[in-house]
Amino acid sequence: MAWEFSTVFWRDMLRFVRFRSLLISSLLQPAIWMALFGIAMSSNFNRFGSFAPPPPGVTAVGYLTFMAAGVIAMTSMFTSLSGGMSLIFDKTFGLMREMLASPMPRSHLLAGIGLSGVTKACIQSVIIMAFGLLIGVSFFQDQSLPEALVSVMGILVFVGVFSLGFLFLSSAIALKQESHEGMQGIITLLSMPLFFTSNALYPVENFPTVLKAIAVVNPLTYLVTGIRSFAIGDHFFAFGHEYCYTSGDILLAFGALCLFTLVTFTLAWHAVKHVVLT
Incomplete structure (x- = not known):
């Protein structure tokens, strides 16, 4: 039955590659964020940060590097939330009825969509990291090539688990929806609050109490924490705050993402x- 699982996977990957506008926009959007927003705001935020010098021996990180991890997380979230759109197409054009009537286990449908979404998110993450290095993002500083490769693998593991969680959530929503417009509205409603109540663009230490509570249960916060720990290091200074990630912090972040993925898979x-087809 493995070929049925791979068929769902390759169908989604071919759709991703063949829709050139979707492919280009999914790669161009994060590049624009870093090249325009990141570089433009970097000079301003770095100027503010100059009033709070880093402690002795602690590496100071510029805003472009700080927010680059958030851009990777943002792209993974948007890509994963859009993953369920393929199920809307399947329901609209009758393909879902044929797949459910076939001997293929329904778990293979989720597995194929999940794997294709994770593959897309990982490819995009690698491209964003490479582009970031070209424009001056200080990732993997003082790391040898083998250490940098291990860090990239760590980032991709975090991205993969996070993407699976949002792909399952997107699939659950899509199976309850009847129109692309309704699905798109829910994606927009979820994505922006999650993005702006995380630590993707700025520290959460200065958030109001309510927003801090939201950030604690926001999966995006834990993904960004994992990315920064691998890409920047476990001890750095940014935005007037000293960041020190322990092994326990990283395990907690990874465990939170695994729990989120388990809940959304359920x-x-x-x-x-x-699912009911009309």
Whole structure:
């Protein structure tokens, strides 16, 4: 039955590659964020940071480097939340009915969509990291090539688990929706609050109490923490704050993402078992 799983995977990957506008926009958007927003705001934020010099022996990180990790996380979230759109197309054009009527287990449908979404997110993350290095992002400083490769793998593991969680959430929502417009509205409603209540663009230490509480349960916060620990290091200074990530912090972040993925998989599995086609 493995070929049925791979068929769903390759169908989504071919759709991603063949829709040139989707492919280009998914890669161009994060580049624009870093090249325009990141570089433009970097000079301003770095000037503010000059009033709070780093402690002796602690590496100071510029805003461009700080927010680059957030751009990777943002791209992974947007790509994953859009992953369920393929199920809307399947329902609209009758492909879903044929897949559910076939001998293919329904779990293979979720697995194929999940793997294709993770693959897209990982490819995009690698491209964003490479582009960031070209424009001056200080990732993997003082790391040898083998250490940098290990760091990249660590980032991709975090991205993969995070993407799976949002792909399952997106699939659960899509299986309950009947129109692309409704799905797009929910994606927009979820993505922007999650992005701006995380540590993707700025530290959460100065957030109001309510927003701090939201950041604690926001999966994006834990992904950004994991990316920064691998890409920048476990001890650095940015925005007037000293960051020190321990092994416990990284394990906690990874565990939180695994828990999130488990919960959303349960939702997606329930949705695919009880999907109703009209």
